[in-house]
Amino acid sequence: MSDPGARGAAGEPVPDIPTRIRTGLSAGFRTALKIIKVSIPLYVAVTLLKGTPVLDLLGRIFAPVMGLFGLPGEAAFAFVAAFLLNLYAAIAVIVPLHLTPFQVTQCGLMMGIAHNLVVEGGVLSTTGARGWVLTVCRLVIACAAGLLLRGLSLLGAW
């Protein structure tokens, strides 16, 4: 499995286990640093935003759209928390709303697709993919999924 000079399927020489561990540790650190460099400034920026009226304002803007997905207007604040922060922040908003099981599923579906967009968008960019295109995709897909689930529930499939 690790005899020196052995060849992998791709034709590359197979290094021994200590070498692989060393490669893994150094590559792991380099990769982690790369991700940290991108995500930390974004994380700090978004956290600071939390202290401003911006989140509240966004929630009020999006409240009227919530009906499309079968959700009450207050759920918009949970979506703002999910999109900009993370799912735990969103759940903290959802629990006091006493939603129906369908509504909780709807939130979980849509927010599961689109959450923590700022930090994860940055992380996606570091992989070489187009981070902002994928972030727009996530928002569009989340809305599509929400409409789909709403449609299924109206058809009585729920």
Place this chain on the structure above:
Amino acid sequence: MDVLLAALAGAVKLSAKLILIIVPLVTVFEVLRHVSLFRRAGNLVEPVMRGVGLSRDAAIPLFTGIFLGIAYGAGIIIRVAQQKKLPDRELFLMGLFLATCHSVIEDILIFVVIGGSGVAMLGVRLGLAVLLTGLMARVWKPA
């Protein structure tokens, strides 16, 4: 001032978490990727991957992302993208799949805990991911 301090404390915690998860993950991946059993597992998922326009080289980053999420999955995605030189097309298709369907265990469970239906959430996300990525793979032909 308190807000800034809290943000910085959170930032340190997030960095520590990223290092603690990504470093062991990449190390285990480096050790295992030459093992033949691991390679055969790649063969097994190959037909499924081909349906959404991905090669077996994308299998490990894809499954890491599906189960662990984007931030930790990125550790493996970056590593594999560098080694195997995954083409732009595959990086995008994988990104699209993961955008729709990632971190499926943790993210769905926390909503199941507060009363959501796990089957509906997982079903719609997985279905949409396969559908959208499969469609996109047919629109964006390999060069």
